Amino acid sequence: MxxxxxxxxxxxxxxxxxxxxxxxxxxxxxxxxxxxxxxxxxxxxxxxxTTEKDDFIYHEMITYPALAISKKSDDILIIGGGDGGVAREILRFNKHANIELVEIDEKVIEVSKRFLPEVASALDRINVIIDDGIEFVKKSNKRRDIIIIDSTDPTPYAEGLFSREFYEYAHKLSSILVTQTESPISDRKVHLKTIDNMKRVFKYVYTYLACIPTYPGSIFSFSIGMDKELREIKDIDVKTRYYSKERFLLSMDDFTKWVME
Amino acid sequence: MxxxxxxxxxxxxxxxxxxxxxxxxxxxxxxxxxxxxxxxxxxxxxxxxTTEKDDFIYHEMITYPALAISKKSDDILIIGGGDGGVAREILRFNKHANIELVEIDEKVIEVSKRFLPEVASALDRINVIIDDGIEFVKKSNKRRDIIIIDSTDPTPYAEGLFSREFYEYAHKLSSILVTQTESPISDRKVHLKTIDNMKRVFKYVYTYLACIPTYPGSIFSFSIGMDKELREIKDIDVKTRYYSKERFLLSMDDFTKWVME
CATH class of the missing domain: 2.30.140.10 (Spermidine synthase, tetramerisation domain)
Structure with a gap:
C-alpha cells in the first residue's frame, strides 16, 4: 500500500x-x-x-464554539482559512454574516476550489482578501464580533500568527478570538507557548480538544480568548456531525487531564 | 528521529x-x-x-462502562488482558471482586510485570489462568457478572475471539460481555463484522468510541453485548482520567455519525 x-x-x-x-x-x-x-x-x-471526508471535525470545532458563545455573529474576520471550510460553517449558522477572509496565498484558494469543491463552496459568497493576515490586522480598525485564526503550523510565514504581538493587534478589533493551538501530543511546546501568549492578552482563555485522525497526535486543540468569563453557550440551529454543546464542554475537561499532567 | x-x-x-x-x-x-x-x-x-503513559484511556474505557451498567461485579472473567490493565481498573472499583484472567501467552504476563509494572500491578492479586480463552469458555459452566474480552487484533490465534460461536459460548456464562471492536477508521471491516457477530447473540449491543493516539486510526471502538436494554448507568466512585458517564454516553452518539455514514 x-x-x-x-x-x-x-x-x-x-x-x-x-x-x-x-x-x-x-x-x-x-x-x-x-x-x-x-x-x-x-x-x-x-x-x-484537511481531507474531504473528515474536514467537518476541524471546521465545526474551530467555528461553532465561538458562534455559540458570541452574542453577535454579523461581522467575522477569518485569518487564513483559504480552503473555505470555516466560512462554509459560519454561513450555515448565519447566512447574512459579513465575512472577510484574509488569505496570504492566492494559490491555496484556487487549488481548494478546484480539488475540494465542497469544502471551498462558500469562497464565492464572502469577501476574500489576498493579504498578509498580520499586516491586515495591524492596519484595520473596524470592530468585528469574532476573529477566527485558521492557520497552518507555525512555518516561517505563519509563525507571527501565534505571537503575543499579533494577538494584541487582533484584540483591538474583537473581544472574542479563536485559533487552533496545535496538538498537545505532537506539538506540546507550541501548544503551551501559544496558549501562554493568548493569556497575556485575553483575560479568559478556554482550550478545548477534538479527535482528528489525520493530524499528528490525533488529539488536537483550539483556544478561545475572551474578555468576559464563559457563561452562556447558545444552542446552534445547524445539523453538525462532531460539534455539540456537550462535546465542547466535555472537551475542555479532557484538556486539563491530558496536558497539565 | x-x-x-x-x-x-x-x-x-x-x-x-x-x-x-x-x-x-x-x-x-x-x-x-x-x-x-x-x-x-x-x-x-x-x-x-499499550504504553505506560496512555494505557489509562484503553483500560478505563473497556472496563468502566460495563462496571457502571452491571448490577453486580463480584465475579468477572477477563479473556486476554495479560498486561493486567483491565484487572487493575476492576480492583480500583471493587477490591473484593473475584477476577479470573485467562491469558494464552504466559510470556506476555512475564514481560508486562517486568517492563510495565504499574499497568501489571494487579496481576499478583487475581486468579491468572494460562489457557486458550476459547477452550476455557467452552468448558466452563460457572456464571459470571461480566466478561471482558481484552484481545489483540484478530491474528490467527486470536481470531476466534471475534466469532459468533465464541460469543455464544460466552453468553451462556454472562448476560453482559464487553470487547474491543477495533477502529472504525483503520479496521472498518473487522469492526462491522464483529459487531454483527455480537448482534446475532446478544439482544442489545452498544458500541462506543475512545480517542487513542497510539492506535491506527486513533478512533477506537468497544462494544457491550447485553440481554436487557441499557437503562441505568451507575456513578463510578473511582478517580478516572478519561472515562466519565458523560463521555461514555456521548461516544455512543459519535459512533453513528462516523461509522454508519
Whole structure:
C-alpha cells in the first residue's frame, strides 16, 4: 500500500491512490492527494491540512464554539482559512454574516476550489482578501464580533500568527478570538507557548480538544480568548456531525487531564 | 528521529529511544520499546498494545462502562488482558471482586510485570489462568457478572475471539460481555463484522468510541453485548482520567455519525 506520512512525531500513515497536484507557490509547497478512504487531501509544506471526508471535525470545532458563545455573529474576520471550510460553517449558522477572509496565498484558494469543491463552496459568497493576515490586522480598525485564526503550523510565514504581538493587534478589533493551538501530543511546546501568549492578552482563555485522525497526535486543540468569563453557550440551529454543546464542554475537561499532567 | 510504526493504515509514527526486549513466544512476537514521550510500550506481532503513559484511556474505557451498567461485579472473567490493565481498573472499583484472567501467552504476563509494572500491578492479586480463552469458555459452566474480552487484533490465534460461536459460548456464562471492536477508521471491516457477530447473540449491543493516539486510526471502538436494554448507568466512585458517564454516553452518539455514514 502507498502512504502519505508527515515527517512529524505521531503522524499517521494515510493510504493514498495518487498525487493529483503539486506546485511551489510564493509561500509554500502545495500538494493534493487522492486518498483511499478520505477523498482528496490538501497538504501544505508537507503537513496535512484537511481531507474531504473528515474536514467537518476541524471546521465545526474551530467555528461553532465561538458562534455559540458570541452574542453577535454579523461581522467575522477569518485569518487564513483559504480552503473555505470555516466560512462554509459560519454561513450555515448565519447566512447574512459579513465575512472577510484574509488569505496570504492566492494559490491555496484556487487549488481548494478546484480539488475540494465542497469544502471551498462558500469562497464565492464572502469577501476574500489576498493579504498578509498580520499586516491586515495591524492596519484595520473596524470592530468585528469574532476573529477566527485558521492557520497552518507555525512555518516561517505563519509563525507571527501565534505571537503575543499579533494577538494584541487582533484584540483591538474583537473581544472574542479563536485559533487552533496545535496538538498537545505532537506539538506540546507550541501548544503551551501559544496558549501562554493568548493569556497575556485575553483575560479568559478556554482550550478545548477534538479527535482528528489525520493530524499528528490525533488529539488536537483550539483556544478561545475572551474578555468576559464563559457563561452562556447558545444552542446552534445547524445539523453538525462532531460539534455539540456537550462535546465542547466535555472537551475542555479532557484538556486539563491530558496536558497539565 | 527514530520511530516505531505499525505496517497498518493510519498507524502513527511513535518516537522511540530504543528497543528494550524482543522474543518470539509460542504464539507471537513480543517487543518492548522505550518511547520518547510515553514510557515503555508493549508491541505484539507488530501491533501497539499499550504504553505506560496512555494505557489509562484503553483500560478505563473497556472496563468502566460495563462496571457502571452491571448490577453486580463480584465475579468477572477477563479473556486476554495479560498486561493486567483491565484487572487493575476492576480492583480500583471493587477490591473484593473475584477476577479470573485467562491469558494464552504466559510470556506476555512475564514481560508486562517486568517492563510495565504499574499497568501489571494487579496481576499478583487475581486468579491468572494460562489457557486458550476459547477452550476455557467452552468448558466452563460457572456464571459470571461480566466478561471482558481484552484481545489483540484478530491474528490467527486470536481470531476466534471475534466469532459468533465464541460469543455464544460466552453468553451462556454472562448476560453482559464487553470487547474491543477495533477502529472504525483503520479496521472498518473487522469492526462491522464483529459487531454483527455480537448482534446475532446478544439482544442489545452498544458500541462506543475512545480517542487513542497510539492506535491506527486513533478512533477506537468497544462494544457491550447485553440481554436487557441499557437503562441505568451507575456513578463510578473511582478517580478516572478519561472515562466519565458523560463521555461514555456521548461516544455512543459519535459512533453513528462516523461509522454508519
Amino acid at each position: 502507498e502512504y502519505f506520512v508527515e515527517d512529524h512525531p505521531y503522524a499517521p500513515l494515510i493510504p493514498i491512490k495518487k498525487k493529483l497536484f503539486d506546485e511551489k507557490s510564493k509561500y509554500q509547497y502545495i500538494e493534493i492527494y487522492e486518498t483511499k478512504h478520505l477523498g482528496n487531501m490538501l497538504v501544505l509544506d508537507g503537513a496535512v491540512q | 527514530e520511530y516505531f510504526v505499525e505496517d497498518h493504515p493510519y498507524a502513527p509514527l511513535i518516537p522511540i529511544k530504543k528497543k528494550l526486549f524482543d522474543e518470539k513466544s509460542k504464539y507471537q512476537y513480543i517487543e518492548i520499546y522505550e518511547t520518547k514521550h510515553l514510557g515503555n510500550m508493549l508491541v505484539l506481532d507488530g501491533a501497539v498494545q
